[in-house]
Amino acid sequence: MKKWFYTSVLVSVVCPALAQSTRLQGVIRDRSNGEPLPGATIAAGVHKTTTKADGRFSVLADSLPVPVIISMIGYRPDTILVRDASQSLAVSLIAQSGMMSDVVVTGTMKAVSKMASPVPVEVYTPQFFRRNPTPSIFDALQQVNGVRPQLNCNICNTGDIHINGLEGPYTMVLIDGMPIVSSLSSVYGLSGIPNSLVERIEVVKGPASSLYGSEAIGGLINVITKNPLKAPLVAVDVSGTTWGEYNVDAAVKFKPGRKVTSLLGVNYFNFTNRVDKNDDGFTDVTLQNRISLFNKYSFQRKEGRAANIAVRYVYEDRWGGDMRWTKFFRGGDSLYAESIYTSRVEVIGNYQLPVKEKLLFSYSFNRHTQRSVYGTTAFNANQKVGFGQLTWDKTLGAHDLLAGAVLRYTYYDDNTVATEDSLANRNKPERTALPGILVQDEIKLDTRSNLLLGARWDYHPVHGHIFTPRAAWKYSATPNDVIRVNAGTGFRVVNLFTEDHAALTGARKVVVDGELKPERSYNVNVNYVKKMAVGSGWVNVDASVWYTYFTNRILPSYKPDTIEYHNLTGYSVSQGASVNVEFAFTNSLRGHIGATWQDVIIANKDSLGVKTRTQQILTEKWSGNWSLSYTLPRAGWVIDYTGNIYGPMGLPLTSDKDPRPDRSPVWSIQNIQLTKKLGHGMEIYGGIKNLLNWTPAKNVPFLIARANDPFDKRPDVDNPYNLTFDPNYVYAPNQGMRGFLGFRLTMN
Template sequence: MKRIILLVLLTISYSLFAQTGSVSGTITSQGNSVPGVTVGIAALAEYTAADESGNYSIANLPYGNYEITFSFLGYKTEKKRITVNSPQPVVLNITLQEDEMALDEVVITGTMKEVSRSESPIPVEIVTAKLFKKNPTATLFEAVGMVNGVQPQLNCNVCNTGDIHINGMEGPYTLILIDGMPIVSALSTVYGLNGIPNSMVDRIEVVKGPASSLYGSEAMGGTINVITKNPDKAPVFSADSFLTSWGELNVDAAGKFTIGKATSLLGINYFNYNSRIDNNGDNFTDLTLQNRISVFNKWAFEREGNRAASLAARYVYEDRWGGEMQWDKQWRGSDSIYGESIYTSRVELIGLYELPLPEKIYTQFSYNWHDQNSWYGNTPYMATQQVAFVQTYWDKTLGEKHSLLVGASFRYTKYDDNTPATASTDGTANRPAETPLPGLFVQDEWKLNEKHKLLGGYRFDYDENHGGVHSPRVAYKFSPNTNNTVRASFGTGFRVVNLFTEDHAALTGAREVVIAEALKPERSYNGNLNYVLKIPAENYALNLDFTGFYSYFTNKIVGDFDTDPDKIIYDNLRGHAISQGISVNADATFSFPLKIMAGVTWMDVFQMEENETGSLQRIQQLHAPKWSGNFIATYTLPNDYSIDVTGNWFGPMRLPILPNDYRPEYSPWFAIANVQFTKKFSSGIEIYTGMKNIFDFVPKDPIIRPFDPFDKYTDDPVNNPNGYTFDPSYNYASLQGRRVYVGMRYNLF
């Protein structure tokens, strides 16, 4: 009898202990259901995803108190506490708020107006501050490589300077903006992105293809716009610092304060690398030694009627050098020990002011002064460039369907250096290059109905050498529903070439600059077709973005150094260039805490140039791989731990080789992969550690004849039968191998 009673009591106890409940509800945003939202209880490792109607349910929950999390790409994460104490389901309906820091945030670059990314008729790709924290870098030059089809390209294995390629086109064809202002001049493409404190950056917007109808010269291959934070919305204090096993130290900090009706955000970036590492044994530094300080200050002013007004300034100083391991500054400019030493000073000023008028009329201005003091071995290059820019535009809504933009701009560039390029023909006087460039533009965004939108734009610029330049653009967007969007665009781009900043490395004291004819501005004609597909499912949400692009370039200006050894003869290319390809981007959010973003690009970039017989000859573009891609994967663990895997991969790209070069003309397939582990604390502190270039990939034979950098012994038919000369330009990836890093960041709101 006692055994029976005991068995009954055990059965009742087990039944009570095993009692479970459930939670269910509906997830909406602005009155619409949100499918695919990840719903999770981390303490139980229970995850699910909302269905197509935004409904979710988690069953078999043991009695207790739990924190339930709702997260989805494009929305702010919500966390709620629930108590499960009966078999009756807990009903919890959630309203999600759109996340301003998400990939569907407001964008500006495509149309010069604030518009939701999904509503923009121009495709815009974004790198947010949240994204580039997954692979922390010391410069934005590296960070933009997280965008599929954008390639930060190092052009020299000694000084590590480079440019940014979009869809395979060289750096001069990419327009770099900061807060919409073209202050990154041709002389300083890389330096303009170095030293912008990451704590000051809200996001980076990338538009592929010509945008000259809005931005004028240089916007031929694409546009990169660095948007800095609004001081009103920035944290009170933020800091981020990391140290690598190679000895790289990066410190990034920003704080805001208020004086009267003005709010200021002050950011400082300091980067130092002072380790002489030569892992490939060629007696040259594998990575340029650098010491850089950058100070950025942005002010936002509160005005009547909520009118916009802001002012920002930045100062950058950098001392960098690369060369033979035994080099130091006493050898700067000598022909005994080879080094490439660059001192850079840079000042920038940016302003925005909305006029106190009933209409929305804005004035923007910028100014930058860039001084470069460089020695490449025993060859000096001393240059100064100033760029002043001002524009005024009227943002006008006409009825419910038309959004008009009308404006005028003026850019003035002054450039001077120590080469014959800025000297008079007889070399007796200095003649700095001065380039004024006024322009007018108009744009109309026409909402035909809820599904169709049409954008038309036109710009007229006048150059004193080229005359009038016309740049039209048209774009069309069709969205039959929220899950399908088609965009098509056609536009033109142009570039008023400053001859004196294009080939400075080749300019020596013995050459006379000759312009063979009245040079025409370089032109491009571009067509893009973009399709975005959103696939909500029970266990995942998948977004796919397909883009086909085609650009045709004419009048490319090239310098002829071969016809006459005493002259540089500039002329327009007798032929044309083409950049064409397809890119695919995908991002997926799963019911378990995994998010993946990946992209792949196929492109074919080449030029057709007349050869000696007058026939067109196909020449493949340097440093333009036919295949490339990127990937970002994040897995969130319980207790605010996360793992990020990021990287880029590249197919073979054509490289600059010497006559009879023993090195292959095309690079191998390779990938640069990184991994990071992060722990977040409730106090606002994050600690992270990781490894970069985990496969330890570095190029082979990057420098020919590193033992004779001044070419003193090239005339030696026995030891140098092929007549090789010192050449450090055979570059397709960084020489920096695997390294470990550890860092900490903090945000106080």
């Protein structure tokens, strides 16, 4: 009888409550630009939810009217009294004093808010890069202040990433924190990362070898891929240009198991249109056919422990050269071209051990195969890199500790003297095991300041023990005023034939003067961040000054018939200052303006002991970039205007009589884009790239030296300037004005 009584009471209480419950739906956006805000928290009484990738939400309410509280880090919370659930809610949040408080991991290997990090880290989202859409991350990085994608060849358009004036080999590129793109792949590996899978890109300027080891000597770029749990169900981006470039980016999320979520991405880029607008008989832009596949799995585990694994495959066929060239002429001396086949496999993952302590094992493996010819010079190389890292993360009072053990194994083989055993007259692949340990302690000194101390020890089988310490101090004068001072060291072991394209092309002979020692760097960086609320919007100012001192630096000396490589007997210095200003206003205007001044000098002694100071070639003294966006929320239109400007830089000539300028002019590439949001996750975009139609061929007699005699068969015929064939006089893209059109679809 009692059982029936209690059941009746429970039903009489619960049923009316259920009868009164209703579901509220809506979308949350940024008031300054109308962009959806994923991850915002919606609370309707006791019920809570978060917005999806498109800013939409659905939440229960026990009764009406009900106060709905909307909140998000970096934005002013808002409360709305909802009386009627029949209409969808549309809420616009106002940024408090800047952008969202981004979470960064690159500076300390720990997830911390950007403002709390003692190491200055710049964060860029896909929305930032969409203001000037590009088919690869290599091209997209031109929008980052102080970072410049540098083309190294007029024919095959190989490139690397310069940070603060330092060449590509000084920049380490990570994918999800793993050193994937390096050495052999530093030239060709950056183009095959699908943009649709990128969650954000973190940039650290200055040495980071105390955490990441060799190659992180000038800075690093960490490409963070999307978490499959938070990714859209489907994302598609298709675009084309009037030059005949076609790009397809697609990603789909699915669940192969109850506790497994997968994200599959495909990128295909095709450009097969032969263009020669400067009339030198050679292609202005390299022809490419590239496909990249990416598949990432995330596993749900007890207590939220991490477990992820990703696989990526890239294949690319690229060539540039004589407009009449076909693959029949590959490797011959009839028609000149540079043809490269690249095949690359990567595995990246991490696994948090099922123990009480926070132990994370991260690992990666990549295999890079390259089959290439530069005229008649064949360069065939194979590289395999395995990487494993176990870190222990522990907080003890005011100390936030990180310790780890690292092992990196590299197998490298090619058909050059780099892997040749001259005594035994046989090939001898390089096999290098590089173990290391690292330790880091972030000490909370008081409520306003933190001190970070770190060090790493590596053992190289040829160069022995390598020690790289660092220190960082952060002081928060106010929550919106932060000062950071960083000091650290870096090192790099060099392989010329995998890093310097000039060692493989042209007719110059390569000369290596003695055994090359590892390069070392010593850096000091001061950073200041100011966030301000201005009227109906906000302004962020991020300014830095830096000084980096190099010893044993290896630089090429260009002579008429040789390229000589050797360690400097002196030193090299990279110093400069940069400032980024980011802003947004409720009148739908937002954007950023950046400027960098840098001075990269080389101080060396000649054979007579005379010291000389010269400016590093292919390095601009100053540069600037900008992006301005204006949104018409009601009409669904967005206008983006982006651009870069660069100061003069020294250029490599082939002889004292070379008629080409030894310095580049001031040059600028500017773009405009119009985007129409169609609703239901669809949008179309289009515009014009290189509005000024600027190319380096203007006001220059020729770009490629002796293009009429690429194999130097007739060096004394029609050669008044005593030149030899050389395609390395390049500092900017040869592509002029072009239109583009694209379509995006996002489904959640």
